[in-house]
Amino acid sequence: MNGASVNGRAGTFHEPVADAPEPAREPSAPELPETGRSAGAEAPGEEPEGGGGMFRSLRNRNFRLYAAGQVVSNTGTWMQRVAQDWLVLDLAHGSGTALGITTGLQFLPMLLFGLWGGVIADRYPKRRVLMLTQVSMGVLALILGLLSISGSAQVWHVYLLAFGLGVATVVDNPSRQAFVVEMVGRRDLPNAIALNSATFNGARLLGPAVAGVLIALIGTGPVFLVNAASFGAVLFGLYAMWADELHPAAPVKRAKGQLREGLRYVRGRRDLMLVLTLIGFLAMFGMNFNITVALVAKQVFHTDASAFGLASSMLAVGALSGALLAARRVARPRLRLLVAMGLVFGVLEALTGLMPTYWSFLALLVPTGIAMMTIMTAANATVQLGVAPEMRGRVMALYMLVFLGTNPLGAPAIGWLAQQFGARASLVLGGLISVVAALAVGALAMRWSSDEAGGSPDGPKAARPAPARFRRVRAGVR
Structure with a gap:
């Protein structure tokens, strides 16, 4: 088998008709709905019947x-x-x-x-x-x-x-x-x-x-x-x-301009912008555990390298557990889940930095890792399921750039905070920034949802149609 044979199924796999009318939205006051799905995005589709199991x-x-x-x-x-x-x-x-x-x-x-x-x-x-x-x-x-x-x-x-x-x-x-x-x-x-x-x-x-x-x-x-x-x-x-x-x-x-085309596509999608903003802040300030855990383990609890390795392993155990728990989820992740888990993650990270003993510090790294992995897997799935197939590669490249690129940018700031205010501050402030980012994204989602419900005479900005070729039925011929 070769790559050409893979491409051969493009003519037989039919994507959902992207410009079909969307079902009416239900009132959004009790929860954070999805905002601004453009005509170029794939429709959510039906969820599978039954749980289907973790694997x-x-x-x-x-x-x-x-x-x-x-x-x-x-x-x-x-x-x-x-x-x-x-x-x-x-x-x-x-x-x-x-x-x-x-x-x-x-x-x-x-x-x-x-x-x-x-x-x-x-x-x-x-x-x-x-x-x-x-x-x-x-x-x-x-x-x-x-x-x-x-x-x-x-x-x-x-x-x-x-x-x-x-x-x-x-x-x-x-x-x-x-x-x-x-x-x-x-x-x-x-x-x-x-x-x-x-x-x-x-x-x-x-x-x-x-x-x-x-x-x-x-x-x-x-x-x-x-x-x-x-x-x-x-x-x-x-x-x-x-x-x-x-x-x-x-x-x-x-064709020329395909990179700019991908950026314009994301810029015109409020839902994608909210996810990228939340993940960017969490990755920049909240997920620098290679620095923060090392600083707390060494400077606060005065442990050796093996003890630091144990702390890293506890975080990895939590992340592994979070991934397996996320595998049990059947429904498509929603923005409200990302916001809620962003809040939980930020609170747990701040509490981890306040733990009085090394063993309580280790214990709280496990649920922190679970929350971290839950939001990471949910964000990835939300982005992939919300984009047009022909744009998925460019959108995921931007997602990975935001997720991986912001972490090294925030690391020096976290290190400086630890040097000025103590090692615990690196975890506590990282957690608090994550909480503020989640609250801000949640507030924006609620505000834009209110606009979509009729508050804006011009309609939501993100609802403007995608370029015409994003709305074509893809049947193997572009």
Whole structure:
């Protein structure tokens, strides 16, 4: 099977008619409704009957292959993260600056080229794109492993390969996010996203532990080789998929201005803007746990590195639990759920920073991780289910840029607050900012919903029609 055969089903998979009249809205006073779905968005559709179980999306053979490959590959990725940090510290004689440069170079392509990855995801068959990105990442890991084993690795080698990995990730992220719905369909998309998060956090628990043992026994080089081999699991899963069970959107033809077109599409959608705003503030100020947990563990409770590792594991346990709980949800996530979980997350984070003992601090990291993962999976599903299929790659690229790009921007501010007001302040203020952001988004949603109900003579701004080609029935011909 090849990428062309995947695209072949575009003529047989019919999207819902986007410009069909929407059903009348019910009164919105008791709850936060969805706001501003434009004519280019997919209609919510019917929800599946019955619960279907926590692992219902795994009934899909293609997704089983994909998920199995992700378990192996994510474990290898977390192993490489540990080994890469260890190698840099070894080559740079313990330099924290060198470690920071490595991390920055790996993330820099996302800031520079992240939105272009979405254009690629919309323009080409996603399965073919993912095969190319997985091969690229595997080759980069292989090169780093061979350099390390041969003893010829230098710091600039790691810098260059980290930047290359970031470039591959720019293309991989939006294609991978948008490919999930093509495997499982809209009904099981929230479940599939939650299970993807569960595999990621499960690997986050297992990978570093395995890497630590292997580094102690055989060094960093073989760990990179193990990660290189792990990409074979993803490639096999992609190759073995049944193309006639995929539901691809027709690729967008190459044209000028497609990046600006994606930005205009999001700007004209109030519902998407609210989700992106909430996630941006939470990621920027509330989800810097790699900094905040380390500061509190070391400066407040005076623990060693192993105790900090335990705190990180407790947060990962909470995130894994949150992902599995989210997998049980059947209905499409609503904006009110995002706002409510944003409030819960902010309150829990602030309380975590106030815990008097180390053990109570650890205990509260678990529900904080659950709330964090609940809002992350719900936001991802809300965005993907609310966009036109031919725009999904570009919208998800913007989503990933907001989610991943704001975190490093907020990290220096959080670090400065901790230095000025104490380590606890980094968690408490991060939580309070998250609460304020959730309240503000909720208030805007209620206000705009009131406008849609008839308060504005011109109607809601977000309801203006999308470009005509967003409203066409997609039957394989653009």
